[in-house]
Amino acid sequence: MHFQGRSFLSITDFSKAEIEYLIDFSIHLKKLKKNKIPHQYLKGQNIALLFEKSSTRTRSAFTVALNDLGANPEFLGQNDIQLGNKETTADTAKILGSMFDGIEYRGFSQGTIETLAEHAGVPVWNGLTDEWHPTQMIGDFMTIKEHFGYLEGLKLVYIGDGRNNVANSLLVTASLLGVHITIAAPESLMPDEEYIEIAKSYAKESGSEIVLTDESDIAVKDANIVYTDVWISMGEEKDAEKRLELLEDYQVNEALLENVDDNFIFMHCLPAFHNTETSFSQKIKDKCGITEMEVTEDVFNAPFAKQFQQGENRMHSIKAIVAATNGNLFIPEM
Missing domain, CATH: 3.40.50.1370 (Aspartate/ornithine carbamoyltransferase)
Structure with missing residues (x-):
């Protein structure tokens, strides 16, 4: 075709x-x-x-x-x-x-x-x-292939809000391409069954392994890619405190990354709230006392962080x- x-x-x-x-x-x-x-x-x-x-x-x-x-x-x-x-x-x-x-x-x-x-x-x-x-996915898996030279058999772990458009798309794209995919999220923020079923049908053909878990520390063991997204999307600002409480154990920080694969990259589709240098993150700090949300400043600025290559x-x-x-x-x- x-x-x-x-x-x-x-x-x-x-x-x-x-x-x-x-x-x-x-x-x-x-x-x-x-x-x-x-x-x-x-x-x-x-x-x-x-x-x-x-x-x-x-x-x-x-x-x-x-x-x-x-x-x-x-x-x-x-x-x-x-x-x-x-x-x-x-x-x-x-x-x-x-x-x-x-x-x-x-x-x-x-x-x-x-x-x-x-x-x-x-x-x-x-x-x-x-x-x-979907256009985000082509750029994301392009970034992964540029780093590793291949896709099949890699382990991608998405951490955080698992029921947004990025998580849905990663789940389906990874399973289509033969990339092992783990979604680590609270049970209430897992992808809808529709996307899980699509991913499972692709995984039967590609050999991709799909894992859904609420335990982020176990999920990232031997991960090649750890990917996260904002905790509070457009239109959800009024629920900020509730969202932060729900996702506080899903922050990508140095402690979480202790057991990843030696050949490892961090990815984020941006924007990222890794400090208080935006008016939005400053409001969150004033309201909730949080200075870093889905990813910490040290991880965001580490050599293994590829979000700007990903953005380009x-x-x-x-x-x-x-x-x-x-x-x-x-x-x-x-």
Whole structure:
């Protein structure tokens, strides 16, 4: 099956071979970028960037990736688009699809992006919804492959809030690729059964081992990758004290990492609350007395911490996704 014209709404849209191709293509495009070799596969195209949620990395990554590819990005923020407000999502999709060559969407509902893809007639790419974060996954597993040189058989441990879009996506992507995946989270914050079942079906084929546990210290034994995310997501600030109490035993700190594998990296999709140098973390300190949340300052700044390489790789991987699905490239059958 060819990539051209296809949307990327969740990891399940592509096969293992196709995901592996996107990871390798990302690494290739990064080399072209570093060597200043032009790669304008989308020259003359116009791409709509729809953002219902605010963004730093995703917006920057799409904008730079599209400029490098020769396309013209058009940002449409929360105040510019009417999805389901004064115009139905389907109507908006038809109009934008008639004007643009592709559409990125970052927002809340997976249903919204599925409607966009159904009616736009052009590729639609998921920059994040409440359920899935597939473009993040290509950059994440690209980062892992850059460090280790391979993926199958590695052990990835995700610690913290296990029922958010990043945890869902890591669980499914790792199991698809044959990476052993552990989710260490409180029982009330485990992934929904839907994602566990998808992961189990992939694991039967790939040999990935899936572990769900509430014991973080046991979970990280012999881990190659320890990954965490914020404890308090957008819209959950009012429950800060309750969330901190629930997750206080799931902080990634030096004590937790005593028994990881000798060849080990730390990952975080950012932003990270590792000190009190943001207004949000200062509020948490004033309210709850906490100065470090999901990861400590020493771990965040350690040589094994790869979150900034991971952040840069969002751009290279998004470029690969967009070029593969909309660049009229010759890509062999997977």
